[in-house]
Amino acid sequence: MIALSEVEKTIKGFAQLGLTIEAAHWLVKVYELEQENFSHFELTEKAEPSFILLTTNGVIGSKQVIKLPANTFEFPLFLMLNLLAHEMLHVKQKSEKYKVEDKNEREFQAYYENLFHKEFPLVPELSPFQQKAFGNKALEYYNRMEEGSYLQKKYAEQKEEVVQLISEI
Structure with missing residues (x-):
């Protein structure tokens, strides 16, 4: 590198x-x-x-x-x-x-990636301010998914990771 x-x-x-x-x-x-x-x-x-x-x-x-x-x-x-x-x-x-297909799912996944770099591990970490902003965007897209839907259930654990990260900043 x-x-x-x-x-x-x-x-x-x-x-x-x-x-x-x-x-x-x-x-x-x-x-x-x-x-x-x-x-x-x-x-x-x-x-x-x-x-x-x-x-x-x-x-x-x-x-x-x-x-x-x-x-x-x-x-x-x-x-x-x-x-x-x-x-x-x-x-x-x-x-x-x-x-x-679902835009909310795509955006949630992409903002989650910006926080945890699982797909692209070489990308450097964001500043705490940017992490908080991106984390809030991830939660915004999660909340746009239909309440109690398959997608919300699919990403429930990742949502909790985002909530935990934001709370630690």
Whole structure:
């Protein structure tokens, strides 16, 4: 694994050259986020610090495109890596093999991944502030699942892990 200081230096170099897409591809490789269902990255307008949006676009069962802000790497690297991992999990969820149809389930799984890094263990941990924010988003999506539904029962243990993590912060 490459030292974090080297990763940050490399990403700054890409960013200075305006090579956002190339930087994202490089991070996908370094942090082992590759998914066979991934098609490519596209840039969107610049993000504001208060609202950074990456999206995964494509029909479930087909190749997926991740859209990222043109200034993605002006923001903290740990946060952007976690957002990239979040979207790559969506790519996997939307593959022919996994087909996670329910948006609430997809989002709960992705926010849970941002907290516990089970799918992508090389991705660094978020700051406590970001963990709390992402944990609350996970709970929001859990609560959007139908009360007492199969999905809520399926994720009850993971929900409790999220609640425990938030309470410890």
